[in-house]
Amino acid sequence: MNASKIIVSGIQPSGELHIGNYLGAIKNLIALQNEEQNSLFLFVADYHSLSGDPVTADIKRAQIEQLIIDLVSLGIDPEKTTLFIQSHVPEVTELAWILNTLTPMGELERMTQFKDKSTHQKENINVGLFDYPVLQAADILIYDTSSVPVGEDQLQHLELTRTLARKFNSRYGDMFKEPQALLSPTPRVMSLTDPIHKMSKSHGSNSYIGVFDEPSITEEKVKSAVSADNSLFEKIIYSHSEVSAEESLEIIPSEKGRQNPEIETLIAGVKNLLTLYREFAPEQFKKLLAPEPVEGQTIIDPQSLRYGEIKKNLGETINNHFAPAREARKEITLQQAQGKQQLLDQIIKNGIAARAIAQKTLQEVKTKIGLL
Ligand code: AMP
Numbered sequence: 001m002n003a004s005k006i007i008v009s010g011i012q013p014s015g016e017l018h019i020g021n022y023l024g025a026i027k028n029l030i031a032l033q034n035e036e037q038n039s040l041f042l043f044v045a046d047y048h049s050l051s052g053d054p055v056t057a058d059i060k061r062a063q064i065e066q067l068i069i070d071l072v073s074l075g076i077d078p079e080k081t082t083l084f085i086q087s088h089v090p091e092v093t094e095l096a097w098i099l100n101t102l103t104p105m106g107e108l109e110r111m112t113q114f115k116d117k118s119t120h121q122k123e124n125i126n127v128g129l130f131d132y133p134v135l136q137a138a139d140i141l142i143y144d145t146s147s148v149p150v151g152e153d154q155l156q157h158l159e160l161t162r163t164l165a166r167k168f169n170s171r172y173g174d175m176f177k178e179p180q181a182l183l184s185p186t187p188r189v190m191s192l193t194d195p196i197h198k199m200s201k202s203h204g205s206n207s208y209i210g211v212f213d214e215p216s217i218t219e220e221k222v223k224s225a226v227s228a229d230n231s232l233f234e235k236i237i238y239s240h241s242e243v244s245a246e247e248s249l250e251i252i253p254s255e256k257g258r259q260n261p262e263i264e265t266l267i268a269g270v271k272n273l274l275t276l277y278r279e280f281a282p283e284q285f286k287k288l289l290a291p292e293p294v295e296g297q298t299i300i301d302p303q304s305l306r307y308g309e310i311k312k313n314l315g316e317t318i319n320n321h322f323a324p325a326r327e328a329r330k331e332i333t334l335q336q337a338q339g340k341q342q343l344l345d346q347i348i349k350n351g352i353a354a355r356a357i358a359q360k361t362l363q364e365v366k367t368k369i370g371l372l
Contacts, residue, residue, distance in 0.1 A: 005038050008145040010045040013063040014052050017070050018208040020189035020199035024151025028184045030075040040081040047086050051128035073329035078346045088351030091358040095138035102167045103134050120202045137161035142358045145179045152187035172368040192225035195268035219315035226269025232257035233302035281317040
């Protein structure tokens with residue numbers, strides 16, 4: 001391999017992909033796979049998904065296959081990206097065990113995702129859920145990774161990965177690189193119905209937009225997303241830097257808004273809508289900016305926002321954006337139904353290639369520790 005930059009990311013096969021997964025990680029991955037200097041590893045995190053709610057073997061198998069089809073339909077090319085299945089590289093669980101012995105319980109206890117998931121699956125707070133970030137660290141470190149494209153929810157886990165790399169290096173000698181997180185411009189897409197929380201499948205089907213939702217469903221969901229009466233806001237500040245390409249939105253409530261007990265949720269809802277608008281309908285979003293956006297800050301007059309129109313445009317542009325992927329998905333699904341195995345063969349081949357790297361790393365790790 002002569003690529004200089006190793007990029008690794010994983011996605012759980014636990015149901016449909018939503019636009020949070022897409023904007024937080026997948027869109028970035030598709031762009032990165034086309035840059036010559038990158039070597040991309042993207043795995044279907046089947047081991048990780050076992051820490052969620054249990055499903056039958058048939059459902060799990062279908063979820064794994066569907067995620068592969070969905071990623072390829074969206075533009076992940078398994079010949080350019082090493083798209084593979086996590087459990088095809090069992091060495092990660094061996095490395096995870098070794099990293100477990102370097103991980104203080106307290107570090108895992110304070111993980112936000114563990115706390116959140118524990119409240120959602122009260123009857124199933126398993127050790128896998130607790131240990132999830134250590135397996136994730138093994139997944140990343142085993143490929144000598146430089147960058148990890150993830151959503152903001154994974155930053156805490158990535159920090160642990162970096163800590164474990166440092167700990168291992170100082171205890172046993174230089175071995176692991178400290179990987180960097182690669183955040184997209186939209187690293188945290190919020191729930192449509194409860195925008196204080198991130199978009200996630202666990203908050204009910206109206207709270208997220210599935211990448212492969214039927215157009216009429218997407219339009220319905222966008223229509224019922226939280227928005228607010230214009231009089232609750234004094235101004236909306238959109239900051240944009242051409243240099244760093246960073247963008248942000250700040251919503252200042254009016255006197256009336258400050259008295260509204262729901263104001264935090266309403267601000268989060270409008271911010272989320274405008275953020276999605278900027279992503280999916282950049283031209284229409286620009287029209288909201290008056291005067292012309294300049295380097296620095298632009299004010300959006302809240303009185304000028306017509307949520308009905310914004311939601312209609314947003315629903316349409318999301319549907320147009322994913323139309324080619326919906327078509328590709330139909331085509332690939334048909335090929336699978338006809339017994340054409342090329343895609344799965346390629347995934348297996350990719351798993352073998354990934355495993356060869358993992359085996360080499362694990363051997364070095366064992367030697368450093370003194371395991372015979
Ligand atoms: P998961 O479904 O947990 O395997 O997540 C797959 C990827 O999507 C990870 O990189 C997450 O950080 C990212 N992701 C999940 N939810 C969101 C969200 N609401 N906003 C942005 N990124 C997200």
